[in-house]
Amino acid sequence: MDHDLESLLRSLRVWDPEVTELRRFDPADAPGEPLALFTDWFAEAVSAGQAEPHTVSLATVDAEGLPDVRTVMLHGADAAGWSFATHDTSRKGRQLAARPAAALGFYWPVLGRQVRLRGPVTRASAAEGAADLHARSTGALAAALVGRQSEVLGSAEELAERSEAAWERAAAEPEAPAPTWTLYRLDPVEAEFFQGDPRRRHVRLRYRREPDTWVRELLWP
Ligand SMILES: Cc1cc2nc3c(=O)[nH]c(=O)nc-3n(C[C@H](O)[C@H](O)[C@H](O)COP(=O)(O)O)c2cc1C
Numbered sequence: 194m195d196h197d198l199e200s201l202l203r204s205l206r207v208w209d210p211e212v213t214e215l216r217r218f219d220p221a222d223a224p225g226e227p228l229a230l231f232t233d234w235f236a237e238a239v240s241a242g243q244a245e246p247h248t249v250s251l252a253t254v255d256a257e258g259l260p261d262v263r264t265v266m267l268h269g270a271d272a273a274g275w276s277f278a279t280h281d282t283s284r285k286g287r288q289l290a291a292r293p294a295a296a297l298g299f300y301w302p303v304l305g306r307q308v309r310l311r312g313p314v315t316r317a318s319a320a321e322g323a324a325d326l327h328a329r330s331t332g333a334l335a336a337a338l339v340g341r342q343s344e345v346l347g348s349a350e351e352l353a354e355r356s357e358a359a360w361e362r363a364a365a366e367p368e369a370p371a372p373t374w375t376l377y378r379l380d381p382v383e384a385e386f387f388q389g390d391p392r393r394r395h396v397r398l399r400y401r402r403e404p405d406t407w408v409r410e411l412l413w414p
Pocket of ligand 1: 265266
């Protein structure tokens with residue numbers, strides 16, 4: 194296959210008016226704290242038909258300071274923070290143990306919106322993590338039971354065998370424990386809401402946590 198990446202890239206546009214609806218966002222109307230605005234924007238992304246709005250880029254840093262990023266599912270957001278789950282033995286789990294801070298990046302192209310959050314990350318209790326996992330699908334439990342995430346895989350057969358056993362166990366034992374599966378919470382110290390604008394006068398509203406309040410400020414795009 195011979196693809197011309199450069200001409201492909203040049204042929205693409207963001208925010209094609211046929212698929213993207215850039216809404217006016219007046220930061221003066223924004224709520225005083227980021228959770229309320231996140232909840233509004235999330236609901237709007239869902240009703241605008243954004244595919245998989247609950248997938249999010251999770252950035253962490255390793256012990257040497259080298260950044261890393263991957264996609265995870267958002268499990269919830271409340272006054273305690275934005276939650277996601279993974280194996281504490283995975284690469285990201287080890288990075289979070291060494292440096293318990295992260296950033297989350299959401300992109301909802303149907304509305305030309307981006308949300309960024311950064312802050313310290315804590316582990317939820319094992320009981321809370323287990324309850325969260327057991328409220329999810331059989332597939333989610335089976336995936337968690339497979340374990341060994343981020344280890345080098347010897348062969349596809351090895352995975353197929355272990356996954357088969359995990360699916361069987363998940364179906365037979367819906368409360369099966371997945372000891373390394375962990376629920377984490379990112380409690381933001383900063384949250385930025387970006388609304389794309391057709392004339393590129395994008396609106397960027399940043400919330401910055403101060404001891405007793407959230408400071409809101411606009412950023413140059
Ligand atoms: C749409 C999507 C959703 C994902 N959700 C999760 C998730 O919730 N938890 C998780 O551990 N991995 C999830 N993954 C896999 C991660 O992106 C990643 O491959 C895996 O967690 C290993 O990352 P690590 O080696 O940095 O620890 C998801 C991948 C995709 C594409």
